Amino acid sequence: MARRVFSRTETSDQPSRRLSKALIPSGMATLLPEAAQRVRLLEQAMFENFIKWGYQEIIPPTFEYFDVLAAGLSSKALETCYKFADWSTGRILVLRPDVTAQIARMVAMGLAGQTLPIRLCYRTTVFRSEPVHAGREREIFQVGAELIGSDTPVMDAEILALLLELLRGLGLEAFKVSLGHVGFYQALLEKSGLSAQGQQQAKMAAAHKDLPKLEAILRAEGIDSKIAHTILETPDRYGREEVLSWGRRVAGNNRALIEPIERLDMVYHLLKQAGFQDHLLIDLGEFRGFEYYDGLVFDVFAEGLGCELGGGGRYNHLIGRFGRDLPSTGFALDVDRLFRARQALVTQEQNDLPPVLVVSSIAQYGVAFKVSQLLRAQGLTVLQEQGATHGAAHRERLRHRARQAGIPAVICLAAKASPQTFVLNATDENSWERSPYLAVHELPSWLHRHVYARS
Amino acid sequence: MARRVFSRTETSDQPSRRLSKALIPSGMATLLPEAAQRVRLLEQAMFENFIKWGYQEIIPPTFEYFDVLAAGLSSKALETCYKFADWSTGRILVLRPDVTAQIARMVAMGLAGQTLPIRLCYRTTVFRSEPVHAGREREIFQVGAELIGSDTPVMDAEILALLLELLRGLGLEAFKVSLGHVGFYQALLEKSGLSAQGQQQAKMAAAHKDLPKLEAILRAEGIDSKIAHTILETPDRYGREEVLSWGRRVAGNNRALIEPIERLDMVYHLLKQAGFQDHLLIDLGEFRGFEYYDGLVFDVFAEGLGCELGGGGRYNHLIGRFGRDLPSTGFALDVDRLFRARQALVTQEQNDLPPVLVVSSIAQYGVAFKVSQLLRAQGLTVLQEQGATHGAAHRERLRHRARQAGIPAVICLAAKASPQTFVLNATDENSWERSPYLAVHELPSWLHRHVYARS
Numbered sequence: 001m002a003r004r005v006f007s008r009t010e011t012s013d014q015p016s017r018r019l020s021k022a023l024i025p026s027g028m029a030t031l032l033p034e035a036a037q038r039v040r041l042l043e044q045a046m047f048e049n050f051i052k053w054g055y056q057e058i059i060p061p062t063f064e065y066f067d068v069l070a071a072g073l074s075s076k077a078l079e080t081c082y083k084f085a086d087w088s089t090g091r092i093l094v095l096r097p098d099v100t101a102q103i104a105r106m107v108a109m110g111l112a113g114q115t116l117p118i119r120l121c122y123r124t125t126v127f128r129s130e131p132v133h134a135g136r137e138r139e140i141f142q143v144g145a146e147l148i149g150s151d152t153p154v155m156d157a158e159i160l161a162l163l164l165e166l167l168r169g170l171g172l173e174a175f176k177v178s179l180g181h182v183g184f185y186q187a188l189l190e191k192s193g194l195s196a197q198g199q200q201q202a203k204m205a206a207a208h209k210d211l212p213k214l215e216a217i218l219r220a221e222g223i224d225s226k227i228a229h230t231i232l233e234t235p236d237r238y239g240r241e242e243v244l245s246w247g248r249r250v251a252g253n254n255r256a257l258i259e260p261i262e263r264l265d266m267v268y269h270l271l272k273q274a275g276f277q278d279h280l281l282i283d284l285g286e287f288r289g290f291e292y293y294d295g296l297v298f299d300v301f302a303e304g305l306g307c308e309l310g311g312g313g314r315y316n317h318l319i320g321r322f323g324r325d326l327p328s329t330g331f332a333l334d335v336d337r338l339f340r341a342r343q344a345l346v347t348q349e350q351n352d353l354p355p356v357l358v359v360s361s362i363a364q365y366g367v368a369f370k371v372s373q374l375l376r377a378q379g380l381t382v383l384q385e386q387g388a389t390h391g392a393a394h395r396e397r398l399r400h401r402a403r404q405a406g407i408p409a410v411i412c413l414a415a416k417a418s419p420q421t422f423v424l425n426a427t428d429e430n431s432w433e434r435s436p437y438l439a440v441h442e443l444p445s446w447l448h449r450h451v452y453a454r455s
Numbered sequence: 456m457a458r459r460v461f462s463r464t465e466t467s468d469q470p471s472r473r474l475s476k477a478l479i480p481s482g483m484a485t486l487l488p489e490a491a492q493r494v495r496l497l498e499q500a501m502f503e504n505f506i507k508w509g510y511q512e513i514i515p516p517t518f519e520y521f522d523v524l525a526a527g528l529s530s531k532a533l534e535t536c537y538k539f540a541d542w543s544t545g546r547i548l549v550l551r552p553d554v555t556a557q558i559a560r561m562v563a564m565g566l567a568g569q570t571l572p573i574r575l576c577y578r579t580t581v582f583r584s585e586p587v588h589a590g591r592e593r594e595i596f597q598v599g600a601e602l603i604g605s606d607t608p609v610m611d612a613e614i615l616a617l618l619l620e621l622l623r624g625l626g627l628e629a630f631k632v633s634l635g636h637v638g639f640y641q642a643l644l645e646k647s648g649l650s651a652q653g654q655q656q657a658k659m660a661a662a663h664k665d666l667p668k669l670e671a672i673l674r675a676e677g678i679d680s681k682i683a684h685t686i687l688e689t690p691d692r693y694g695r696e697e698v699l700s701w702g703r704r705v706a707g708n709n710r711a712l713i714e715p716i717e718r719l720d721m722v723y724h725l726l727k728q729a730g731f732q733d734h735l736l737i738d739l740g741e742f743r744g745f746e747y748y749d750g751l752v753f754d755v756f757a758e759g760l761g762c763e764l765g766g767g768g769r770y771n772h773l774i775g776r777f778g779r780d781l782p783s784t785g786f787a788l789d790v791d792r793l794f795r796a797r798q799a800l801v802t803q804e805q806n807d808l809p810p811v812l813v814v815s816s817i818a819q820y821g822v823a824f825k826v827s828q829l830l831r832a833q834g835l836t837v838l839q840e841q842g843a844t845h846g847a848a849h850r851e852r853l854r855h856r857a858r859q860a861g862i863p864a865v866i867c868l869a870a871k872a873s874p875q876t877f878v879l880n881a882t883d884e885n886s887w888e889r890s891p892y893l894a895v896h897e898l899p900s901w902l903h904r905h906v907y908a909r910s
Contacts, residue, residue, distance in 0.1 A: 022520070022544075023520070023523050023560070023564065024516065024519060024520070024523075025516070025518065025519065025520060025541060025544075025548060028516035028517070028518065028519075029514070029516055030513075030514065030515060030516050030561065030566065031512075031513065031514035032513060032566060032567070033511035033512060033513055033567075033575070035514075036511070036512040036513055036514045037511065037512060039514070040502070040512060047495070049831075051836060052831035052834075052835070052836055052837065053831070053836070053837065053838075054810045054836050054837065054838045056488030056491070056492065057486075057488060057491035057492060057495060058485075058486065058487060058488055058491055059484070059485065059486035059490075059491045059494070060485060061479060061480070061483035061484055061485050061594060062483070062517075062550075062580060062582070062594055063480065063483065063594075064479060064480065064483075065477070065478070065479070065480060068478050068479075082539065083539075084537065084538075084539035084540075085539075086480060086584075087584065088584075088585075089477075089480075093480060095517075095550075105478070106485065109478065111485065111487060112487065112488075115859050115860045117840075119838070120488070125517060127517070129541075129542065129543075130543075139516060139517055139518075152841060153817070154817060154820065154839075154840065154841040157820070158839065161824065266817075270817075270820045270821075273820050273821025273824065274820070274821060274824040275824075355509045362608070362609060362721075362725075365609060365612070365725045365728050365729070366725075366728025366729060366730075369616065369728065369729040369730075376504075376507035376508070379507075380507070381506060381507055381508070381509050382507065382508065382509065383508075383509045383574070384609075384613060385572075385609065386607060386609040404570050405570045
C-alpha cells in the first residue's frame with residue numbers, strides 16, 4: 001500500500017497557500033490511512049489498560065448548551081470555544097472545548113450512577129477557536145480518565161499510576177511526569193497579605209512563569225521581602241525529595257503550607273513503591289494554569305518534543321458547580337503529540353502482511369470470492385478484482401498493478417470452474433514467477449513460505 | 456458494575472422537561488459505559504473485516520469551509536447542516552453533515568494517493584440541525600466505506616458483499632438489503648416526455664412514495680397513459696428475479712432502460728454466487744432520495760426495527776464536483792440503529808468477568824499494587840483501594856462496597872509486608888466466606904475456581 005502521512009493543515013508560509021483561499025480550515029486534523037491505523041492501535045493499547053483498571057468508557061455529546069457548560073469552563077476555554085446559535089431554541093450551543101467539564105455535568109446529573117468511586121475514561125476530540133495566525137490546533141484528539149468521589153492520597157496515586165502505566169504500555173521510555181500542588185502556592189500568597197486581586201494576578205503571572213511581572217505585583221503591594229523572595233523562588237523549585245525538604249522548611253508550622261507538601265510527599269512515595277520513581281519529578285512551580293484545579297496537579301513531558309503530552313490533577317470543586325459536591329481527579333493525553341513522541345517506535349508495528357490480490361474472470365466470481373474469504377479467515381488482507389490472467393499482456397498489466405500498490409502476490413484461478421489456483425509471485429524484482437497449480441487449502445502455507453518469507 | 460443504558464436526549468413529553476430549560480440539546484448522543492463498550496466492540500468487529508478486505512481507515516476533520524464542501528452536499532444536507540462563522544477568516548464553517556462529501560473532497564485533492572482503486576473506511580459522527588420538535592437525532596454515529604476509481608459490476612458486488620459480511624459478522628440474521636438502480640427510473644421519466652422541472656418533481660414524489668402527487672404531476676403534463684402507468688407502478692416493484700423480468704419487458708429495446716436492469720441483474724447474480732441470496736431483494740422503487748447517487752443503490756433494513764440501518768450506492772459524478780473525475784461507490788451504517796438491532800444479541804458479549812477489589816492499608820500500597828498488576832496481567836479487571844480488612848465492622852463495610860458495585864471478591868493482604876493474601880468471597884448471598892491464606896501466584900486460579908465459576 002502506498003505510504004501516507006499524518007496531515008494537519010498548517011498556517012503555511014508557502015506562497016501557494018497565501019495566494020489562494022485555503023480549502024480546509026487551518027488547524028483541523030485529517031488522519032490519512034497510515035496515521036489513522038496507528039492512532040487506532042494507540043487507542044486500543046490504552047483502552048486495554050483502562051478496562052483492566054476498571055475504567056469504563058463514556059462518549060459525551062459533541063456540543064452542549066453554552067449556558068449550562070460554562071459553569072465548568074476555565075476562562076481560557078470560555079474565550080476560545082466555538083459558539084453558535086441553535087435556531088430551533090434560540091439558545092447558544094458550544095462545541096466541546098473540554099471533556100472534564102462535560103463529565104462533571106453528567107456525573108452531577110447522576111448519569112454515571114451513584115456507587116462511588118466512579119471510574120470513567122474517554123477518547124474524543126476537543127475544539128478551540130484559535131486565530132489562524134497562531135498556527136495552533138483547533139481540533140485536538142484526547143484520551144483521558146476521571147476518578148470521581150474520593151479524595152485520598154491512594155486515589156491521587158491511582159490516577160497517576162494509571163497514566164504512567166499507559167505511557168509505559170505505549171513503549172515510551174523517555175518521559176517525565178512532574179507533580180505539584182496548587183495549594184502550596186495558594187497558601188503562600190494568602191499568607192503574604194496580598195489583596196484578593198493581587199493574589200489572582202500573581203497566580204496568572206506565576207502560571208506563565210513571568211517572574212518580572214510577579215515581582216512588580218509583589219512590590220506594588222509592598223509585600224515583606226522574605227516571603228516575596230519565597231513566592232518568586234517557588235516556581236523554580238523542582239527536583240526530587242530535596243524539593244519536599246525545602247517546602248517543609250518554608251512551611252514551618254503553617255498547616256495550610258504543610259498539608260500540600262505532606263500530600264505530595266505521600267503520593268510521591270506511593271508511586272515510588274509502585275516502581276515509577278524514574279519517571280517522577282516534584283515541581284512546586286507546576287500549577288496547570290490553576291484553572292479548576294485545587295489539589296495535586298501533574299504534567300507529562302516527553303524528551304525532545306518540547307511540549308507537554310498531557311496532564312491533569314485534582315478538581316474537588318468542579319462537579320459542585322453543576323450541583324453535586326464530589327471530589328475528583330483525572331488526566332487527559334493529547335493523542336497527536338503522543339503519536340509524534342512515538343514516531344521512532346512505530347516501525348515495529350508496521351509488520352502487518354501486505355495485501356494479496358485475487359483475480360478472476362467475472363464468470364468465476366463465486367469461486368474467487370470463496371478463495372478470498374478463506375484467505376481472509378486466515379488473517380490475510382485480500383483485494384478481489386476482475387481481470388484476465390492468461391497471456392503475456394494481461395500478466396504484464398497485473399504485474400504493474402501489483403508493483404504500484406505494493407502487492408507481493410496475485411492469485412489466479414486455473415481454469416473455468418476449477419478450484420485449482422496458481423500464484424504470480426511479485427517479490428522478486430527480476431522475475432514474475434508463477435507457482436505450480438495449488439489447491440485452495442494449500443494457498444495460505446504456500447504464501448507464507450514463498451511470498452511473505454521473502455517480502 | 457452498575458447497569459447503565461444508552462441515552463439519547465429525546466424531545467420528551469414529560470412535564471418536567473417542558474417546564475424547565477433542557478440541560479442538554481435535544482437529539483445529542485451521550486453513550487454511557489455499557490453502551491460505549493458495546494459500540495466499541497461493534498466497531499472493532501467491523502474494522503477487523505475492513506482490514507481483511509483492504510479498506511484503510513481515514514479520519515476527516517469535524518468541520519470544513521462551507522463554500523468548499525457545499526459542492527458535494529445534497530439539498531437536504533445543505534438545509535440541515537450546522538453553520539457558523541470562523542471569526543479569524545470571516546468565512547463560514549460547517550459541521551460535517553456527510554462523510555462521503557468529505558472523502559470525495561480529499562480524494563480529489565489527491566490526499567488518498569493515486570493508485571486505483573482506493574478503498575477507504577471510517578467511523579465518525581455526522582451532524583444535522585433538526586428542529587427540536589422533530590425529535591430526530593442531531594448527532595449520528597456512522598461507520599462506512601468507499602470504493603473509489605472503478606465502475607464495474609464486480610466493484611458494485613464488492614461493496615455490497617463487504618456490507619453483507621459486516622452485518623453477518625455482527626451476528627445479525629434478520630436483515631435485508633434492497634437493490635435498485637436510479638438509472639432505470641431516470642430513463643423512464645426522460646422517455647415519458649416530462650419537462651426537466653416535471654422530471655425533478657416526479658423524482659422527489661417517487662422518492663417520498665407520494666403516488667397521488669406523482670399522478671398529479673404526470674396528469675398536469677398530459678403524459679401518455681401507458682408510460683404514466685409504468686412510472687406509477689415502478690416504485691412498488693420489489694421482489695427477486697421476477698422484478699428483473701418485469702423490468703426487461705418494460706425496457707423493450709430501449710438501451711437507457713436495459714442497461715440499468717442488466718447491471719442490477721449482474722450484481723444480483725454475483726452476490727448469489729457469493730452466497731448472499733437470502734438477504735437480497737430487488738427494488739425498482741429504491742432511489743436513496745436520488746441525492747448524489749447515479750447508479751446502483753441499496754438500503755439495509757432490519758426486521759422489527761421499522762427504519763433503515765444504512766445504505767449507499769454508486770456516485771460516479773460526486774468526486775468530479777471537486778475537480779477530479781472518478782467513479783465511486785460506498786455505504787454508511789447508522790451505529791445507533793445497528794446497536795438497537797443487536798439488543799437481543801448482546802447478552803452473549805456480557806460475559807466479561809466482573810472486577811475484583813484489592814484492599815490494603817496505605818502502608819502496604821506497594822505490595823497491593825504488585826498484586827493488582829499481576830491480576831491485570833492475567834486479564835482481570837482490578838480496582839485497588841485503601842482500607843482496613845480485619846475486624847467485623849471493616850469486613851461489613853467491604854461487603855457493602857462489594858455488593859453495591861457488583862464485585863464478587865475482595866482480596867486482602869494477610870499481614871504487614873507479607874506477600875500472603877486471603878479472599879473475601881461475595882458470590883454466596885448468605886455467607887461472607889473467607890479463603891485460606893494464598894500466595895499471590897495462587898490467586899488467579901483460586902479466583903477462577905471459587906469465584907468466577909459461581910458468579
